[in-house]
Amino acid sequence: MRRRSRPAADTPPIPCGKLVSMAGDISSRLPARTRLALAAASTARWASRTAGRGKGSMIGGLVAAKIDPSVMSRLAAGKRTAIITGTNGKSTTTRMTAAALGELGRVATQADGANMDAGIIATLTLDQAAPITALEVDELHVPHVSDAVDPEVLVLLNLSRDQLDRVGEINIIERRLREGIERHPDATVIANCDDVLVTSAAFDAPKVVWVAAGASWVGDSVSCPRTGEPIVRSSTEAGVDWRSTGDDNFRRPQPDWWFDDGNIYGPNGFTAPLTLSVPGRANRGNATQAVAAAVVMGADPAKAVAAVGTVGEVAGRYGVTTVGSHRVRTLLAKNPAGWQEALSMIDQEADGLVIAVNGQVPDGEDLSWLWDVRFEAFETMQVVASGERAADLGVRLLYAGAEHTTIADPLAAIESCPPGRVEVLANYTAFRDLGIALERAAKDEGGPR
Numbered sequence: 001m002r003r004r005s006r007p008a009a010d011t012p013p014i015p016c017g018k019l020v021s022m023a024g025d026i027s028s029r030l031p032a033r034t035r036l037a038l039a040a041a042s043t044a045r046w047a048s049r050t051a052g053r054g055k056g057s058m059i060g061g062l063v064a065a066k067i068d069p070s071v072m073s074r075l076a077a078g079k080r081t082a083i084i085t086g087t088n089g090k091s092t093t094t095r096m097t098a099a100a101l102g103e104l105g106r107v108a109t110q111a112d113g114a115n116m117d118a119g120i121i122a123t124l125t126l127d128q129a130a131p132i133t134a135l136e137v138d139e140l141h142v143p144h145v146s147d148a149v150d151p152e153v154l155v156l157l158n159l160s161r162d163q164l165d166r167v168g169e170i171n172i173i174e175r176r177l178r179e180g181i182e183r184h185p186d187a188t189v190i191a192n193c194d195d196v197l198v199t200s201a202a203f204d205a206p207k208v209v210w211v212a213a214g215a216s217w218v219g220d221s222v223s224c225p226r227t228g229e230p231i232v233r234s235s236t237e238a239g240v241d242w243r244s245t246g247d248d249n250f251r252r253p254q255p256d257w258w259f260d261d262g263n264i265y266g267p268n269g270f271t272a273p274l275t276l277s278v279p280g281r282a283n284r285g286n287a288t289q290a291v292a293a294a295v296v297m298g299a300d301p302a303k304a305v306a307a308v309g310t311v312g313e314v315a316g317r318y319g320v321t322t323v324g325s326h327r328v329r330t331l332l333a334k335n336p337a338g339w340q341e342a343l344s345m346i347d348q349e350a351d352g353l354v355i356a357v358n359g360q361v362p363d364g365e366d367l368s369w370l371w372d373v374r375f376e377a378f379e380t381m382q383v384v385a386s387g388e389r390a391a392d393l394g395v396r397l398l399y400a401g402a403e404h405t406t407i408a409d410p411l412a413a414i415e416s417c418p419p420g421r422v423e424v425l426a427n428y429t430a431f432r433d434l435g436i437a438l439e440r441a442a443k444d445e446g447g448p449r
Contacts, residue, residue, distance in 0.1 A: 012058070037067035040123055057126065057236035061118030064125060072117065075124035076149035081109075081133045082293050083149070085142050085177075086157025086198070087170075088338040090115060091288040092278060092314045094136040099311055100294035100304035108131040113315045116141055120149075139173050143180030152292045154181065156189040157213065157286065159197035160220045160337040161369065170197060174225050177201040190293045192285070193219045193253045196221035196231055196242060203250065210256035211292050212239065213285030217337035219372065226250055226423075257292045259284050264291060264305055272305045277312040282341040315383060316435045323441045325419035326352070330438075332431045334363070336372040342425055343377055352417025353378065355397075356430035357388035358411040363428050367392050386413040387430045410434045411441065 041060035042076065064071045082101070084094045087190035091113040098109040102421060108130035110123050113233070115136040139147050139159070146154065156177070161170055164310045178201045179437030194215040202208050215221075224231055229246025243251035257266045263273040264287070276287055287308040293305040313319040320329045329350075333342035346353065359365050367389055374398055375383075383404040385393040390408045407413040410430060414422050426434055 010262040033068045037064040057122035058118045061121035073148040081149045082153040083151045084155040087160045090136045090284045096290035096308040098134040099307040105132045107132045109134040109212045156198045158195045162335040200225040210253045210255045212255035212290045259288045280345045319437045326422045330424045339373040350423045352422030353381045353424040354384045354413045356426035357393045358430040360429045370396045378402040384413040386410045411437045
């Protein structure tokens with residue numbers, strides 16, 4: 001059932017000076033319709049940048065797909081591809097996977113976490129010469145993206161509730177992933193065996209590498225996704241074991257890779273110190289899955305471990321910006337499982353804590369999940385509730401017994417904190433908007449520090 005690591009592919013790094021000419025050669029071999037789509041995408045990107053509407057990569061991807069619906073598969077043809085998906089940790093794990101694969105050749109990957117079709121097409125368009133791709137893909141998009149790019153490796157991190165008003169129940173996503181995996185029997189699945197839903201999606205795959213990546217949030221897997229019967233969990237020396245009461249065969253698989261507070265462990269007795277530049281136990285699990293994926297594709301295990309340790313700030317996550325008398329660190333959380341992990345990363349010794357929550361479509365307009373997050377942990381910190389839905393958050397903090405004030409504007413909320421270090425925890429659009437505001441404020445003061 002488990003796939004053995006492939007020997008390293010004979011894919012030497014490509015000198016940067018040859019990339020432009022190689023991209024031109026690749027484009028010339030594409031069908032006329034695809035070349036037209038790429039030309040139109042380039043024009044759309046230029047227009048977006050000229051108008052000051054952003055980098056234009058997303059609009060370029062959308063235009064290309066409209067002109068040639070097969071553009072993704074055309075651009076991915078011949079590339080060795082790793083897909084990374086899950087409810088939480090996709091961007092960080094994708095960056096780690098790309099770093100770990102770097103010794104095998106140039107790797108194309110998203111810089112900004114754009115994980116749906118337009119963003120994926122943009123990534124493939126802008127780096128056509130790269131022989132390897134590490135693609136972050138939204139869970140709902142994995143089946144049809146897999147059909148287009150034919151991945152060599154599929155990394156399944158975790159599955160939990162996320163934006164129920166927009167996405168739907170998590171068991172539906174698990175079934176779609178399972179169906180998508182069935183269509184690609186040659187792909188190796190790197191699956192988190194601590195997550196019941198991920199294990200179910202990967203359980204019947206012919207090639208699986210199991211990773212004990214952790215699953216501190218179990219609120220969405222109290223019952224078996226295959227039988228509906230309860231999942232029973234028990235503590236062991238190795239961690240938490242689980243099994244389905246409705247199917248004796250469906251239980252936590254024995255992991256091929258695992259980690260602890262100091263090291264990473266793998267097949268054939270491999271062990272190495274695991275030192276990361278990003279915080280949190282969840283990221284140690286992400287790093288372990290990234291290493292496992294890279295090794296399957298031919299990377300040296302020790303070099304892969306060293307590479308994931310170099311990944312720091314990821315699209316603003318964990319970034320630190322100095323504005324006025326405050327040194328601000330930003331963390332992103334989007335759903336109950338993500339909030340639980342992010343809350344564990346908060347420095348309780350910081351001088352201030354701002355929690356910013358919006359309720360726009362990308363966030364999910366239904367904020368009932370606030371009541372699943374354990375805000376009771378903030379007994380020693382003064383919290384500032386912020387964002388468009390600051391009032392909803394304030395009510396939750398009131399019931400949690402957390403001392404707080406309410407200031408809707410996140411930048412003003414930061415300014416209200418005592419001078420020193422301020423931790424900011426925000427959901428998706430609040431995080432995005434605050435990042436823009438912090439960048440502007442830092443520039444007004446002479447540049448970020």
